[in-house]
Amino acid sequence: MRMSELSGATGIPVATVKFYLREGLLPAGTPISATSAVYDGTHVERLRLIRALIEGAALSIAQVRRVTQTLDNPPDTWHGMLGTAQSVLCGPADEGVETAPADALLRRLGWAVGECSPARADLARALARLDAGGISVSPQDLDGYAASAQAAAVIDVAALPTDTPEAALRRAVVGTVLLDNVLIALRRLAQEDVSARTFAGRRTSGAATGAAIAETSRSTG
Amino acid sequence: MRMSELSGATGIPVATVKFYLREGLLPAGTPISATSAVYDGTHVERLRLIRALIEGAALSIAQVRRVTQTLDNPPDTWHGMLGTAQSVLCGPADEGVETAPADALLRRLGWAVGECSPARADLARALARLDAGGISVSPQDLDGYAASAQAAAVIDVAALPTDTPEAALRRAVVGTVLLDNVLIALRRLAQEDVSARTFAGRRTSGAATGAAIAETSRSTG
Incomplete structure (x- = not known):
């Protein structure tokens, strides 16, 4: 197909397709004259991947x-x-982030993760921010969060299409990013559900149900 | 304590404390003269919460x-x-986002979630983006992701301190945000582990192990 047909097949303007060619994202077509080339289904699939990565x-x-x-x-x-x-x-590698807590957690989990895996640095950074934010999480709770993430990853990998590398990478990159937001929203909603069942009308002060709920001190002495 | 002592106790500069007072984030102290006031432990706790919310x-x-x-x-x-x-x-409410898929999922899960819960709109938006990005997820897989999010939420709610409202809100807000990043990193790492075990050297093309791995078409006819 000609450039105009490639544009028509993908809904991407000719100028944008030429930009992707110049940027080296899209392989050149097969030249048929000094000024024109033809494209095929691999170019259509590549363009769909590029759009999904940029838009999605x-x-x-x-x-x-x-x-x-x-x-x-x-x-x-x-x-x-x-x-x-x-x-x-993964984010850029950080100098000076304490990696010991992340390393200890991954050792405990026994996951097959490369020493230089970029997500390892992401975990180290996230744990360091948690610590800096004054949020302490017990090793047992961290293991629980890891089990929850692993359950999501099992679904991710099983859902990966292996018919073409394009389809696999599209799903792995776009699906991972977009499902982050689904998982984040679901965690908030599950918190609401779990909180409703856990606290079921338990009051914040006054006639508390137990020692766990201390009287809220509001004196401004 | 005086303003300077409040600043010393929290490590927050006097000018910043005054800014929080002007913005109404920190309650006024008790006046002891026309130009000065005294503060107490509740102000220290409030300042720590404000810093955690802003920094963390x-x-x-x-x-x-x-x-x-x-x-x-x-x-x-x-x-x-x-x-x-x-x-x-939660993000701002969106006009025109298709809420039916989120509603259907939540009905299926049977979670106690308010009709107007802001996280409901977050879920609707995240599912709409997934759809726009061309990532299809089966109802069964969505249920699996929900179960994984629920496991995290159970830990979240159990870890919530109920000794003071400040401590509870600090943990609920800061802990939820910072643990998002921990969970995201753990999901990436778990994908690596699960992929290593699932694919264990399975090749992308050539001598494929089965029909699931189609020959990658790279012809540029």
């Missing part, structure tokens, strides 16, 4: 380029392919 | 004000108190 997962052009470079030189294994999704989504 | 959970002044207004007129029950944390953390 809000990735930068540089992040998209890392995904498309992986597709142009795909890793040998599906696990290696997923590693790309991980590294694209 | 990155809330805006307007969001912090909604938390402190709740403390100044606390709801009767702990469940009502938690509702404040929820409403502060």
Whole structure:
């Protein structure tokens, strides 16, 4: 198909398609003359992936380029392919973040996680912020949160399409980012449900049901 | 204690404490003369909460004000108190977002969630983005994600301190936000672990192990 047909098939303006070509996100077509080239179904699929990464997962052009470079030189294994999704989504490496608590948690869990996995640094940073925010979480509770995250990851990996690398990376990157928001909303809603059942009318002060609820001190002496 | 002692006890500069007073986040002290007032332990605790909300959970002044207004007129029950944390953390209500998928999911789960709960709109928005991003998730998988979020929420609610409303709100707001990042990092790490075990060297193309892995088409005809 010609450039105009490629644009029509994907709903992406010709100028935008040319921009993706210049940025190296989309492979060049097969030249048929000095000034024109033809494109095929692989270009349509690539463009759909690029749009999903930019619109759906809000990735930068540089992040998209890392995904498309992986597709142009795909890793040998599906696990290696997923590693790309991980590294694209992880924040920059931090100097000076205390990694011991994250390392200890991962050792306890026994998960197969690379020493240099970018998500390891994300966990270290998140635990450091928790500590700086004065929120203490017991090792037992951390294990519980890990089990909850693992249950989500099992669904993630089982739902991964392995028919094409494009489809797998699209799901791994876009699905991971967009499902973050679903999981965050579901946690808030579950808190509401659990709180309703746990506290069931338990009052904040006055006629408290037990020693756990201390009288709220509001004196302004 | 005097203003300077309040500043010393909390490590917050006097100018910042005065700013919080002007913004109505911190209750006025008890006047002892025309130009000075004294403060007590409740002011110290309130300042610690304000700092945790601003530094730890990155809330805006307007969001912090909604938390402190709740403390100044606390709801009767702990469940009502938690509702404040929820409403502060939820995004603005969206016009025109399709709510049917979120409603259907919540009905199926049977969770006790208010019709006007702000997290309900968050879920509707997150599911709409998933759909717009071309990521389809089966009802069975959504139920699985919900179960994983519920497991985290059970830990959240059990860990909630009910000794003072300040402590409860601090944990509910700051702990919820900061643990989002911990859960997100743990999900990425668990994906790596699950992928390593699931795919264990399964190749992306060539000598595939089954029909599920179709030959990757890269022809540029």
